[in-house]
Amino acid sequence: MSNLTLPPVAKSLYYMCKKCEGERFHRVLAHKTSTSAKIECEICKSVKTYTLPKTGSDAPSARRLSGAAGTAAAKKAASSARSHTGNYEIYNSNALGLEATPYSIKGNFKESQKLNHVKFGIGFVIKAYSDKVDVIFSDEVRTLMHNRP
Ligand SMILES: [Zn+2]
Structure with missing residues (x-):
């Protein structure tokens, strides 16, 4: 509900009277609805309907913002929808300045380790197992195998 309320019945309010062509005191005769009342001009006795100005606060509160938007950014490196090149660039920028083993x-x-392969170049370990590693290269x-004697 709006915080605007109708003046009590029998109370006067200053209101534009078309018949008098000016603002006149009007006596509130009755409330018609929660936002309108029947009023009578104190000068010409003409009866009209007074309606509270619309503030927009009575509009249905349909808009509700959910705060779930922020969490998506945290998963950007793991996103399967991302292109290979994009994934490689993320690892590359995260490992900026790191020495390649x-x-x-x-x-x-180990996972996230930066390595330098003689044939494939710079790569980043995305998954490490006991005897092998998945490594993302630029292409x-x-x-690759590792941990072998
Ligand atoms: Zn009047």
Whole structure:
């Protein structure tokens, strides 16, 4: 509900009277609805309907904002919809300034580690298993062996 209320019945309010062609005191005769009342001009006794000005606060409160928008950004690196190049760029920018470990089958690589493969170039470990690692290179994801004696 709006905070505007009708003046009590029998109370006067200053209102434009078309018949008198000016603002006149009008006596409230009765409330018609919660926002309109029957009023009578104190001068010419003409009866008219007084309606509370619309404020827009009575409009249905349909708009409700959900605060779920922020969480999507946190998953950007894991998004499967993202292109390979985009994923590689994310790893690349996250590992900016990090030293690339030369890849070796005897090495032991951990997730997110930056490595340098003789043939494939710079790559980033996206998943590490006990004997192999999934590594994203600029062109594609490759599974490499590691932890071998
Ligand atoms: Zn009047």
